Amino acid sequence: MTFLSIVSRGLMRRPVRTGLTMIGIAIGIAAVVALVGMSRGFQTSWTNGLKTRGTDIVVSNMGSALTPKPFAATQADKIKSLPHVAAICTLMVDLISVEKADMMIVSARQWGGFSWGNLKIVSGRLPKDEKEKAVVLGQTAADVLKKKVGDTLQLETDELQVVGIVDGGAIVENGSVILSLSLYQEITGNDGKINVIDLRMTPGTTKEEAAELTERINSLVPEAKAVSAGDNIRNSQGYRIINAMSWGTSLLAVLVGVLGVMNTMLMTVFERRQEICILLAVGWRRGRVVRMILWESALLGFLGGIGGVVLGVIGVKILITAPAIKGLLEPDLNAVLLAQAVVISVVVGVISGLYPGWRSSRLMPSQALHG
Secondary structure, eight states: OOHHHHHHHHHHTSHHHHHHHHHHHHHHHHHHHHHHHHHHHHHHHHHHHHHHTTOSEEEEOOTTSSSOOOEEGGGGGGTTTSTTEEEEEEEEEEEEEETTEEEEEEEEEOTTOGGGTTOEEEEEOOOSSTTSSEEEEEHHHHHHHTOOTTOEEEETTEEEEEEEEEEOSSHHHHTEEEEEHHHHHHHHTOTTEESEEEEEEOTTOOHHHHHHHHHHHHHHOTTSEEEEGGGTTTTOHHHHHHHHHHHHHHHHHHHHHHHHHHHHHHHHHHHTHHHHHHHHHTTOOHHHHHHHHHHHHHHHHHHHHHHHHHHHHHHHHHHTTSTTTTTTOOOOOOHHHHHHHHHHHHHHHHHHHHHHHHHHHTOOGGGGGGO
16 A cells, blocks of 8 residues: 555545535635635736726826825826827726616726727717717626617716727726716816826837836826836735735635644544554654645645635636626636645645644554554
């Protein structure tokens, strides 16, 4: 009988208990995959939306919220004439309730700005001008709101006509209600206010020149902060809080799994006391007995981790179809995250087996005589 077969036989001695323990681990690992994948996906989705619009630098005041704080639109005038600035587009971006959708992106864009350029008409048209009481909907937003061209949309207290359905080239763009900035300022009573400036740099701008440009903007516009498009959401305090909460909740679930594995392995040591004592009596070193227990707990963790990854991926695929989330993010379930989850599960198994392994090493061969 090989060492591995002994390890496997130890786990199969109580299949129901082993299965329940694996389920406990799987739930914890599924939480890691789902929560961390969703939080990372939120960042990736918003970054992709900025890149699709052709934005290189974002000027905003993210603060602790998921949407930036408003500041004076006149601040944009200080930026547009700076070296290496090809174009700017001012915006007001909100996450608000729109009709039956509890949370939806509203993207109000400066009329004629480059941030309209990525929108491809699927049906209908764009607004005629910045004063027309009209919106266009991303494909996902139209699906969530059950709207088509010609329907009316209640936005705050105003009724606007849906004049077009568009493909924005990114999930965040396709999940947005898009209208002119001046119209949204009028609707919300935020005349002269914006909360985002999209900036496109001139071709050939070096990293050093881009860094100098962001420093110059930060000195000219103290109400906001300029960062590269890729760092915009990552640097927001709101995102960091969400990310920390995701890991914290996940690790709490994993801790429950640790206790489950430790309990299982302690029971295994207790039930197999006579077997372990006989192994010691026939020449097994105590270190080998400890390794046997650790291998069993590691294998338990590995199998639970694989199950947790599968459960987490399936759960996320179901979650993103919910109207409250649809169009806001695309989960980032990359191979690195899934591998990390399995590694965490194996480490959990090993840690959980340390104390039971130590207990098994304290047994004396003579105890086998007592049954």
